[in-house]
Amino acid sequence: MVRFKNKVILTIPVFLTALLISNIAVAYPEKSVQLTVGFGPGGPSGIAARFMQKRFSAVTGQDLVIINKPGAGGAKAWAQIKKDKPDGYQLTLLNFPHTVLQPIARGANAGYTYEDIQPVLYYTSVPQVIAVRKESPFKTFEDLLMAIKKNPGKITIAGTGIGGSNHSAFYKLNTVGKLKGAYVPFKDTSSTIGALKSGATDAAWTFTTQGVKDGDSIRMLAIASEKRMPLFPDLPTLTELGFPVVDVASWAIGVPPGTSAKIREQVSKMFQKVVSDPSVASDMENGGYLPISIPYPESDVEKARLGSSYGAVGVALSKKN
Amino acid sequence: MDFITYIEAAFTPFNLAVSLGGLIIGIILGALPGLSSTFSCAVMLPVSFAMSPVSGLIFLGAVYMGSTYGGSFAAILIKTPGTPQSITTTFDGFPMTKKGLGGLALAIACVSSVVGGIVGIFVFLFFAPPLAKFALLFGPAEYFWLALFGLTIIASLSEGNLIKGLISGFFGLALSQIGVSVVSGDMRFTFESTALIGGIPIIPATIGLLCMPVAIDMIATSEKHLDTPKISSKNQLAEAVKAVFSRKKNLFRSSLIGALIGIIPAAGGAIASLVAYAEAKRGARPEDTFGKGDPGGIVASESANNATVGSGLVPTFVLGIPGTPPDAVILGAMMVHGVQIGPKLFSDHSGVIYTFLAGITIATLLMLPVGLLVGKYIYRAVVNVPKSYLIPMIALMLLIGAFAIQNSHDDILIMLTLGVVAWTIGWFGFPAPPIVLGLLLGPIAEQGFAQSLMIGQAKGSVFNVFFSSPVSLILITLIVVAIALPPILKQYSVRFFSESKKVGEQV
Numbered sequence: 001m002v003r004f005k006n007k008v009i010l011t012i013p014v015f016l017t018a019l020l021i022s023n024i025a026v027a028y029p030e031k032s033v034q035l036t037v038g039f040g041p042g043g044p045s046g047i048a049a050r051f052m053q054k055r056f057s058a059v060t061g062q063d064l065v066i067i068n069k070p071g072a073g074g075a076k077a078w079a080q081i082k083k084d085k086p087d088g089y090q091l092t093l094l095n096f097p098h099t100v101l102q103p104i105a106r107g108a109n110a111g112y113t114y115e116d117i118q119p120v121l122y123y124t125s126v127p128q129v130i131a132v133r134k135e136s137p138f139k140t141f142e143d144l145l146m147a148i149k150k151n152p153g154k155i156t157i158a159g160t161g162i163g164g165s166n167h168s169a170f171y172k173l174n175t176v177g178k179l180k181g182a183y184v185p186f187k188d189t190s191s192t193i194g195a196l197k198s199g200a201t202d203a204a205w206t207f208t209t210q211g212v213k214d215g216d217s218i219r220m221l222a223i224a225s226e227k228r229m230p231l232f233p234d235l236p237t238l239t240e241l242g243f244p245v246v247d248v249a250s251w252a253i254g255v256p257p258g259t260s261a262k263i264r265e266q267v268s269k270m271f272q273k274v275v276s277d278p279s280v281a282s283d284m285e286n287g288g289y290l291p292i293s294i295p296y297p298e299s300d301v302e303k304a305r306l307g308s309s310y311g312a313v314g315v316a317l318s319k320k321n
Numbered sequence: 322m323d324f325i326t327y328i329e330a331a332f333t334p335f336n337l338a339v340s341l342g343g344l345i346i347g348i349i350l351g352a353l354p355g356l357s358s359t360f361s362c363a364v365m366l367p368v369s370f371a372m373s374p375v376s377g378l379i380f381l382g383a384v385y386m387g388s389t390y391g392g393s394f395a396a397i398l399i400k401t402p403g404t405p406q407s408i409t410t411t412f413d414g415f416p417m418t419k420k421g422l423g424g425l426a427l428a429i430a431c432v433s434s435v436v437g438g439i440v441g442i443f444v445f446l447f448f449a450p451p452l453a454k455f456a457l458l459f460g461p462a463e464y465f466w467l468a469l470f471g472l473t474i475i476a477s478l479s480e481g482n483l484i485k486g487l488i489s490g491f492f493g494l495a496l497s498q499i500g501v502s503v504v505s506g507d508m509r510f511t512f513e514s515t516a517l518i519g520g521i522p523i524i525p526a527t528i529g530l531l532c533m534p535v536a537i538d539m540i541a542t543s544e545k546h547l548d549t550p551k552i553s554s555k556n557q558l559a560e561a562v563k564a565v566f567s568r569k570k571n572l573f574r575s576s577l578i579g580a581l582i583g584i585i586p587a588a589g590g591a592i593a594s595l596v597a598y599a600e601a602k603r604g605a606r607p608e609d610t611f612g613k614g615d616p617g618g619i620v621a622s623e624s625a626n627n628a629t630v631g632s633g634l635v636p637t638f639v640l641g642i643p644g645t646p647p648d649a650v651i652l653g654a655m656m657v658h659g660v661q662i663g664p665k666l667f668s669d670h671s672g673v674i675y676t677f678l679a680g681i682t683i684a685t686l687l688m689l690p691v692g693l694l695v696g697k698y699i700y701r702a703v704v705n706v707p708k709s710y711l712i713p714m715i716a717l718m719l720l721i722g723a724f725a726i727q728n729s730h731d732d733i734l735i736m737l738t739l740g741v742v743a744w745t746i747g748w749f750g751f752p753a754p755p756i757v758l759g760l761l762l763g764p765i766a767e768q769g770f771a772q773s774l775m776i777g778q779a780k781g782s783v784f785n786v787f788f789s790s791p792v793s794l795i796l797i798t799l800i801v802v803a804i805a806l807p808p809i810l811k812q813y814s815v816r817f818f819s820e821s822k823k824v825g826e827q828v
Binding site for chain 2: 040041042043046069070071072073074075077079080087102105106108109110111152154155156161162163182184185186187194195197198199200201213214318
């Protein structure tokens, strides 16, 4: 009897402590969370953000409010981060390698530095692909390769922007393969694909998401990922073809600089719970995205790795101009 | 055709209410002098954000249609065109009012607007899907020529003083250079300010340049905004229908002219009604009395300007280049709703597009009962609204509209700055619409030119890139015609061109 009483008395503080801890854990988020996206709602970044919206409400009982703030290739939104409150409620979607390359190319005019970029969870990515239009005489990557080798500087390759991920993939393939293609920059992915379809350029660097959207009018020749994608089992990687080029654009949830380690961990865990749901993962895979998961604090290591690997490319690209 | 199923989708009670509400609001705003269709759509933009994409678009389409017709009220009754599209309506509308036929003139304007509106929508239905396939042929060189073609509109926007119009146009082109350069990756003219790194955003700039000066003017003038007209409340539908349909040739020619001009980037209703009126006058029968109260003048002007509403959506949806200035606002609404434009729209988002078209078809048909029965009362109500209520509401809506497109406070600043600039230079006779045109088409022309150069250099012949595709050659021909035509038109219509100098001021 006494022993039992003691047990009960002992249990109470343990129970209370457990309750307290669990309470702290569920206390975030206690109101809706803002996620600023530096692009319009219909593009790859807008879609990447919206994958989480439904599941977020189910998991947390709160809303994920997505604010589209397009402009300057995402820089409008990223320039805002340092003014946000570091309380875990004002988050920004971060694009890589954009956030590495822009400050290098634009300097003081970029509006932000790589130090302002603080990822807490890398959650999805899209590999880049080199593609031609359906009517193109290039049926395989070898066809295109032979044409570039035969006509150095004459085969035009479209891509989105200067110093962006498409430009970086173009540069890497040129360097690795000792090739000389002609890069033609366009303002967004849909203009790049438009130019390719019209026959204005011979080929284009773009993303796997476009392979899903425009599969009926373009032909992907090779993918710049480490291994083949389940969605496109017949699409060879550049590495298999003898050109070790890996260039994958990725997205992370970002917090403002000065956010405490505790809040970073909370945000990271919360979003990991949201994106690890099978329905979110299958939505991403069917859209041509490749789900990944690099939570805080490993996200800091990944940020540094991307910073140094793309940093060299960025410097080379801005020197060329 | 599947259009029937989309009509069903558009026929929900909510969408019907949205059409009706948008139409009435459009008629009210269009009836106020100086408040153009661009203005009306911009003011109502924030309201559309609260709706689903389809309902929001139907609402804006109805506002656009209603304001185009609403402009004829003041044009007919007090010789003050409510919108620039209605300037030519004053030529015969006001003389009719003087003869005591104001009510009939209004009914004729209503019937002509409905017919013109429907023709415009049909032009869209039959031309847009094949044009979307045609648009697949558009590469950088074609976009460059198309943008140049659009820029030739500056000439017609600045009838009266071409030099000042061109200066405005070049100012717009210069503004369009701010921000990241797509082809070089450089930051241009941003002065390390984060407000400018995204460039000058088109919707806030349009609201600032075209709508703010009007709002400032309303505050700056102390007079009552409209005179009270005298109209008989007799219903003259039968007589009006007879008057309109006894001029079938005029009616359909004017509707088609309107529809075709609507397809030209950034041309719009004012130019359409002007050309239709000139054509109607040229084809006049001996018994016609154009300029002295001939119903044919109203038929030409009102059917043409309403026809641009539907057809202007062709380049807007297919190429992402607004066919008329209000379409720039509709384009902004589509961006906010995440509907991506381009040739793929007709396969990916065909539900949205066709339901939207069905919705504005319903709104156009509703214009007949609404315009004839309630129109006169709406107009009387508009006359009696005190300015001190109207202006704060308008100002608030313009601010929200500028902010909400990109959720950016910088955009409000840009809108206010450009508004004050446009108002100030307006005093010196520099028109604002060419600035918007330059801002809109500048980047398309620049990128198309630079990309074509890069492709040409790689291929070894710059000439071939610019001058070899059939689409390019068609566009070049159109540019030559567009530059050569106005002086020719001028020769046979000198008289009324001089009356319509103001056409470029508030498109």
